[in-house]
Amino acid sequence: MTEPGQLERPVWQTGQIGGETRVVVPDVEGPVLSEEARGLAERIAARYPRRRSALVPLLYLVQAEAGWVPRQGMREVAEILGITTAEVEAVATFYTMLKLHPSGKYVLSVCTNPSCALLGGKRLYERAKEILGDQSEHVTEDGLFTLEEEECLAACDKAPVLAVNYVFYDKVSEEQLGEMISEIREGRVPEASRGGVPGDLREVSRTLAGLTERSENGQPDRVGQPAGSGLREGPAERRDEGDQTTGPSGAEGSPRSEQPPGAEESPRSEEPPGARGAEDG
Secondary structure, three states: OOOOOOOOOOOOOOOOOOOOOOOOOOOOOOOOOOHHHHHHHHHHHOOOOOHHHHHHHHHHHHHHHHOOOOHHHHHHHHHHHOOOHHHHHHHHOOOOOOOOOOOOOEEEEEEOOHHHHHOOHHHHHHHHHHHHOHHHHOOOOOOOEEEEEEOOOOOHHHOOOEEEOOEEEOOOOHHHHHHHHHHHHOOOOOOOOOOOEEOOHHHHHHHHOOEOOEOOOOOEOOEOOOOOOOEEOOHHHOOOOOOOOEOOOOOEOOOOOOOOOOOOOOOOOOOOOOHHHHHHO
C-alpha cells in the first residue's frame, strides 16, 4: 500500500502506467528460424483465411528447426503473425506436444492412468526412469531421450501403452521396454505395434507443421498436405511399387467405399404424378 486506498503495482507487471518493464533474457542466441524457414512460415500462414490460425503449425515449425520451442522462437512467430508474444506463449504452454525445454530426439510417453496403471504402466514408467536416469524427464545426457508420464493415451484395451514420438506401442513389458531403449540407442528404432517406425522429434514436428517431404538437399521443399504421419517405412510396410493397398503410413489401406449393390442402377428420383401437368397449367 502506498497511499490509502491505492494498491502498489508489482514491478513484474508490464503495460501499466508507472510500472517497470520486465526484461526476459533470451533463452537462445540468434534467430531460431532461418530465412528459408521464414519463407516456409509465410507460405504456411498464407493457407489460412486468418494468419493467426497458423499459430500452432508455426510453433511446430520452430520445434522442427530447434528441437524444442524456445521463447525466442515464440517471439519470431509473434512477429510473423503480427500478434503479441503473450498470445503465442498462451498457446505454446497449453499443448504438451510442444516442448518448452530442450528435449531428446525421442520422447517416451508412458501412460499411467487407471487401465495402464493396473496392468503395469506405473512400474513401466519407473523402470524407464531407472534405465534412463534421473535427468530423463528433461533430457538424457546423450540427448536421445525425454521421458514423460502421460495422461490417457486412449488405447486402454492395449494397456500398458508406451508412445515413442506419439506413435503407440501396445502391451509393453518391462523387458520389451529395455530392448526398445537399447535398439534406439543403436540407431534401430523398432517398428510400432500398428505399423511404421517413428521419426525423431524434428521429423514428427515437421509433419505436424504441414510440410511435405524434404528435397534432395535435405530442406523442406514445399508446403502442402502433411507428409504421412512422421513415420518411416518399417519392414512390414514395404510393398511393390504397384501395390495400391497400403496407406501413406504403411497401414493396410481401406479401399474406397463402394456403392451398395444396385446403387448404380437406381434411377434418379422421378417427378410425382401430375407434376408436369400442373406445371404446364
